[in-house]
Amino acid sequence: MPKISNRGENAPASPIRKLVPFAEAAKKRGVTVYHLNIGQPDILTPEIGMKAVREADIKVLEYSHSAGIESYRRKLADFYGTYGIQLTHNDIIVTNGGSEALMFAMMTCMDHGDELIVPEPFYANYNGFAESLGIVIKTITAKIETGFALPPVSEFEKVISDKTKGILICHPGNPTGYLYSKEELLALGEIVKKHNLFLFSDEVYRDFIYDGCEHTSVLSLPGLDENTIMIDSVSKRYSACGARIGVLVTKNKEVYAAAMKFAQARLSPSTLGQILSEALCETPKSYFDEVKKEYDKRRMIVVNRLKAMQGVVTPTPNGAFYVMIQLPIDDSDKFCQWLLESFEHNKQTLMMAPGTGFYATDGLGKQEARLAYVLNEKDLHAAMDCLEQALKVYPGRTVNATADSKVN
Amino acid sequence: MPKISNRGENAPASPIRKLVPFAEAAKKRGVTVYHLNIGQPDILTPEIGMKAVREADIKVLEYSHSAGIESYRRKLADFYGTYGIQLTHNDIIVTNGGSEALMFAMMTCMDHGDELIVPEPFYANYNGFAESLGIVIKTITAKIETGFALPPVSEFEKVISDKTKGILICHPGNPTGYLYSKEELLALGEIVKKHNLFLFSDEVYRDFIYDGCEHTSVLSLPGLDENTIMIDSVSKRYSACGARIGVLVTKNKEVYAAAMKFAQARLSPSTLGQILSEALCETPKSYFDEVKKEYDKRRMIVVNRLKAMQGVVTPTPNGAFYVMIQLPIDDSDKFCQWLLESFEHNKQTLMMAPGTGFYATDGLGKQEARLAYVLNEKDLHAAMDCLEQALKVYPGRTVNATADSKVN
Numbered sequence: 001m002p003k004i005s006n007r008g009e010n011a012p013a014s015p016i017r018k019l020v021p022f023a024e025a026a027k028k029r030g031v032t033v034y035h036l037n038i039g040q041p042d043i044l045t046p047e048i049g050m051k052a053v054r055e056a057d058i059k060v061l062e063y064s065h066s067a068g069i070e071s072y073r074r075k076l077a078d079f080y081g082t083y084g085i086q087l088t089h090n091d092i093i094v095t096n097g098g099s100e101a102l103m104f105a106m107m108t109c110m111d112h113g114d115e116l117i118v119p120e121p122f123y124a125n126y127n128g129f130a131e132s133l134g135i136v137i138k139t140i141t142a143k144i145e146t147g148f149a150l151p152p153v154s155e156f157e158k159v160i161s162d163k164t165k166g167i168l169i170c171h172p173g174n175p176t177g178y179l180y181s182k183e184e185l186l187a188l189g190e191i192v193k194k195h196n197l198f199l200f201s202d203e204v205y206r207d208f209i210y211d212g213c214e215h216t217s218v219l220s221l222p223g224l225d226e227n228t229i230m231i232d233s234v235s236k237r238y239s240a241c242g243a244r245i246g247v248l249v250t251k252n253k254e255v256y257a258a259a260m261k262f263a264q265a266r267l268s269p270s271t272l273g274q275i276l277s278e279a280l281c282e283t284p285k286s287y288f289d290e291v292k293k294e295y296d297k298r299r300m301i302v303v304n305r306l307k308a309m310q311g312v313v314t315p316t317p318n319g320a321f322y323v324m325i326q327l328p329i330d331d332s333d334k335f336c337q338w339l340l341e342s343f344e345h346n347k348q349t350l351m352m353a354p355g356t357g358f359y360a361t362d363g364l365g366k367q368e369a370r371l372a373y374v375l376n377e378k379d380l381h382a383a384m385d386c387l388e389q390a391l392k393v394y395p396g397r398t399v400n401a402t403a404d405s406k407v408n
Numbered sequence: 409m410p411k412i413s414n415r416g417e418n419a420p421a422s423p424i425r426k427l428v429p430f431a432e433a434a435k436k437r438g439v440t441v442y443h444l445n446i447g448q449p450d451i452l453t454p455e456i457g458m459k460a461v462r463e464a465d466i467k468v469l470e471y472s473h474s475a476g477i478e479s480y481r482r483k484l485a486d487f488y489g490t491y492g493i494q495l496t497h498n499d500i501i502v503t504n505g506g507s508e509a510l511m512f513a514m515m516t517c518m519d520h521g522d523e524l525i526v527p528e529p530f531y532a533n534y535n536g537f538a539e540s541l542g543i544v545i546k547t548i549t550a551k552i553e554t555g556f557a558l559p560p561v562s563e564f565e566k567v568i569s570d571k572t573k574g575i576l577i578c579h580p581g582n583p584t585g586y587l588y589s590k591e592e593l594l595a596l597g598e599i600v601k602k603h604n605l606f607l608f609s610d611e612v613y614r615d616f617i618y619d620g621c622e623h624t625s626v627l628s629l630p631g632l633d634e635n636t637i638m639i640d641s642v643s644k645r646y647s648a649c650g651a652r653i654g655v656l657v658t659k660n661k662e663v664y665a666a667a668m669k670f671a672q673a674r675l676s677p678s679t680l681g682q683i684l685s686e687a688l689c690e691t692p693k694s695y696f697d698e699v700k701k702e703y704d705k706r707r708m709i710v711v712n713r714l715k716a717m718q719g720v721v722t723p724t725p726n727g728a729f730y731v732m733i734q735l736p737i738d739d740s741d742k743f744c745q746w747l748l749e750s751f752e753h754n755k756q757t758l759m760m761a762p763g764t765g766f767y768a769t770d771g772l773g774k775q776e777a778r779l780a781y782v783l784n785e786k787d788l789h790a791a792m793d794c795l796e797q798a799l800k801v802y803p804g805r806t807v808n809a810t811a812d813s814k815v816n
Contacts, residue, residue: 001634001660002573002604008516008666017474017672045469053680054462061453061650061684066425096504096652099674107540108416112520128673132515134542165410196410226409242469242679244504252409258416264425265536266507271650272461272680276469 011131015124015357022340023351033340034350034383036371039174039321043239043291043374045280052279053272063268067260068094068247072278076247079281085219091251093259094269098204098233098246103129105229105248108259109198110135115163116200119151121324121358121365123174123202136163139360144326144368147315148176150184156191166198167191172205172215175358175370176324177317179209182216189221198255199224204233204246205320207288210296213318225251236321238280239291243273295321298373298380305384306371309391311399324355324370330396332356332369343390350383350390367398419539423532423765430748431759441748442758442791444779447582447729451647451699451782453688460687461680471676475668476502476655480686484655487689493627499659501667502677506612506641506654511537513637513656516667517606518543523571524608527559529732529766529773531582531610544571547768552734552776555723556584558592564599574606575599580613580623583766583778584732585725587617590624597626600635606663607632612641612654613728615696618704621726633659644729646688647699651681703729706781706788713792714779717799719807732763732778738804740764740777751798758791758798775806 016037023033067073073089080087095101110116112134118126120139130137140155142148156167167188172179180188192199201218209215218228233246250256302323306314311328329335332354339349355368373380391397424445431441475481481497488495503509518524520542526534528547538545548563550556564575575596580587588596600607609626617623626636641654658664710731714722719736737743740762747757763776781788799805 001662002517002600002606004662004666005515005517005519005522005573007519008663008669011666011669011673013669014672040470042468044467049469050466058458059452060450061457061648062448063649096508096678097674100504103674107413109410109413111413111415112542114413125673125675128670132541132670132673134520165413192410198410240469241471242676244676244678244681254409254412255416258412258419261416261419261421262536262540264422265419265533265540266505266511267533268650268652270504270652270678270681272684273652273678276680 007131007134012124012127016353019336019340019351022337026340026349030347031344032348034348034375034379034386036373036375036383037351037353039236039372039374040241041236041239041321041374042376043294045238045240046283046287048282049238049240049276049280053276056275061271064271064274066264066268068092068269069274069278072274075278075281080249083217085217087219087249091249091256093248093256093263094274095246095248095263096269097235097244098202098231099125099129101231101246101248102200102202103133104259104262105200105231106130106133106135107262108255109229110165113163114165115161117156117159117164117167119169120360121148121175121355121368123170124357126168127360137360138164141361141364142176142178144313144315144324148173148178148324150180150187153187153191160195164195164197166200168200168202170202171218172209172317172319174205174320175322175353177320177322179213179215179319185216185218185221189224192224192227197227199228200231201228202231204231204236206232207237208292208295208321209319210292210299211318215319219249219251227252229255234277234280238283240276240280243276244270245273245277295373297377298375299323301377301380302371302373302384305381305388309388311391321373322370323373324358324368326367327369328391328398329367329394330398331366334396335394336369338394339390343393345386345389348382348386350386415539415542420532420535424761427744427748427759430745434748434757438755439752440756442756442783442787442794444781444783444791445759445761447644447780447782448649449644449647449729449782450784451702453646453648454691454695456690457646457648457684457688461684464683469679472679472682474672474676476500476677477682477686480682483686483689488657491625493625495627495657499657499664501656501664501671502682503654503656503671504677505643505652506610506639507533507537509639509654509656510608510610511541512667512670513608513639514538514541514543515670516663517637518573521571522573523569525564525567525572525575527577528768529556529583529763529776531578532765534576535768545768546572549769549772550584550586552721552723552732556581556586556732558588558595561595561599568603572603572605574608576608576610578610579626580617580725580727582613582728583730583761585728585730587621587623587727593624593626593629597629597632600632605635607636608639609636610639612639612644614640615645616700616703616729617727618700618707619726623727627657627659635660637663642685642688646691648684648688651684652678653681653685703781705785706783707731709785709788710779710781710792713789713796717796719799729781730778731781732766732776734775735777736799736806737775737802738806739774742804743802744777746802747798751801753794753797756790756794758794
């Protein structure tokens with residue numbers, strides 16, 4: 001039997017999805033499972049999107065332009081313009097989700113064996129993309145004690161080698177919800193300038209910013225047009241994950257031209273997804289205001305409930321819809337499995353994403369877990385009730401020294 | 409300025425699309441351009457597909473399962489069952505077009521530096537996928553004199569090295585239209601068994617078979633379950649290229665599990681595309697009969713017109729909707745550009761894909777071009793009129809020795 005590839009063997013299984021069989025078994029036992037483990041929002045997709053799809057006069061469902069439908073790209077340029085990002089449609093490649101945009105960015109800028117610096121904890125699927133392309137992820141560790149702020153520049157300098165080709169940030173962060181400040185971004189800008197690196201910024205949660213904060217895109221940073229590549233998607237913005245429509249945006253013409261060759265090889269992104277996404281550009285601002293208000297409410301429910309739990313460390317995230325917490329437990333993989341396998345509270349339990357999957361450094365994240373606050377108020381409270389009870393009876397409970405030092 | 413990757417630099421620009429600016433210029437001059445250069449059919453997409461999309465009750469456009477919607481995979485298993493291919497839905501991963509399926513197959517089975525044998529001429533985009541993954545394409549040359557039949561086994565043995573991990577065929581072939589016989593497939597089966605290789609089969613044109621011939625999938629070959637991976641797509645089957653829905657199918661459980669890790673990393677294929685494609689499974693057999701009849705008519709128009717042109721060598725293809733021909737010209741890239749730039753016949757001209765883009769071996773394909781017979785009868789005749797006239801006046805016309813030896 002022929003052997004599969006090393007990359008196929010080494011690619012990590014999704015840390016978020018590997019608990020699925022245990023959740024299914026719990027449901028079969030009649031236990032309600034609150035899914036705080038995945039970023040599938042329950043928010044309605046604006047009706048204007050499906051309306052456009054329904055009304056589209058499609059006799060032949062054709063390929064689109066490999067860079068995406070031009071009228072859609074023009075509307076996207078206008079959309080980013082409202083955030084002060086000056087673009088033309090020729091800076092944009094429409095992709096099969098943010099995932100493909102990131103793949104294109106990586107393959108366009110980095111070769112096999114090249115190194116990419118990523119602050120950890122980071123979105124676990126970056127591992128799969130890097131592994132498939134032979135790209136080596138080097139991490140510097142953001143600490144829960146600082147709310148997962150950007151580690152100091154000196155930490156980056158320590159891991160930069162002659163193999164380093166880029167830095168990848170998720171902004172605001174999945175799993176941390178951390179929103180980089182303009183100062184932090186300018187510091188990153190200086191590093192990439194000094195070492196001649198690319199700065200990849202995954203900004204798929206750019207529309208979910210709280211506490212009156214503002215999102216600064218890497219594309220707005222002065223003097224960095226040649227270094228910056230932005231990844232975005234309609235998945236979270238319009239609660240349209242199934243559209244599989246993302247974008248790669250760069251003002252670097254060489255990067256754009258090379259990425260287009262890979263885009264042409266796969267012909268085009270989904271035509272129906274683009275028709276939907278183009279119509280969604282007309283979504284009124286009031287939609288975002290309402291959605292943000294709703295998430296903000298959920299965020300504060302989760303954060304306040306967590307902060308009230310003894311031994312739990314909960315930074316208050318300023319963006320996205322995740323919170324990464326530290327728990328008074330021996331091992332988050334064990335704990336998350338135990339929640340599904342051996343625990344129930346009023347015939348209910350919750351599913352979280354164990355922290356270990358978001359770290360590349362062995363041993364990190366063992367006391368951490370990611371929660372996605374994508375459920376309604378009532379369900380979130382019920383899930384928090386479960387967690388609170390679970391921590392009281394979990395056999396692997398430990399004393400959390402960090403929590404005791406009152407970082408909360 | 410940071411440097412793009414070698415793979416980004418080396419990835420070939422699409423040979424099919426690079427003439428686009430010349431076509432656009434011709435149109436601006438008021439010249440009608442018949443597009444025989446791309447495989448975008450004009451056949452109507454069965455209405456049942458868009459009907460399902462229009463009627464879908466979608467409040468939140470969610471991610472689907474990473475392997476694709478289960479009910480769709482079950483229908484696909486049934487569909488292949490009608491062709492005698494025994495599958496379950498757990499042998500199928502739904503992908504963003506056949507392109508992504510091929511990417512997954514390559515990254516799952518092959519590492520950076522591994523060699524893939526592909527009979528040339530081959531679908532030009534294989535180069536882009538291989539380049540992005542660091543896979544080295546080794547070719548053996550199929551000859552127009554044999555109608556692009558599978559080269560003898562001895563030719564494969566000559567290029568197999570300890571780096572060889574697989575053989576990739578397009579069956580029936582793009583650009584050749586060649587349909588491999590069962591005997592040829594069995595011979596391939598013996599090679600892959602003997603050398604412990606994977607056999608990747610791109611069967612996206614499997615529904616377009618003429619002259620009473622039958623298509624044998626590699627999945628039907630006895631004793632090869634561990635070696636074979638089939639790539640397919642709804643793009644051509646239902647004239648639904650814009651759906652971007654393909655599949656990777658394999659009974660090798662190790663390959664399936666590893667490919668699923670890459671599928672999970674990119675979350676899911678297009679939900680709307682899957683709703684459309686699932687409904688298209690109900691397309692009546694009469695649709696295929698009619699479409700095949702239409703293509704067959706077009707095929708014979710093109711083949712007969714070409715065979716009547718002096719110095720043109722035209723194998724009669726048994727599958728797909730392409731024909732790869734040899735022309736009495738100095739250079740097909742020059743000729744195809746000249747057709748758009750300097751030639752017109754009754755204010756009309758045609759666009760073809762130069763042969764060179766389909767060969768990896770330098771110098772091959774210079775007298776060849778690929779024609780896609782995806783236009784209606786009248787337009788095809790008009791395009792053939794143009795080609796006939798063009799060959800009479802093209803300054804780079806040569807004497808074609810092959811044609812003179814009456815291979816036609």
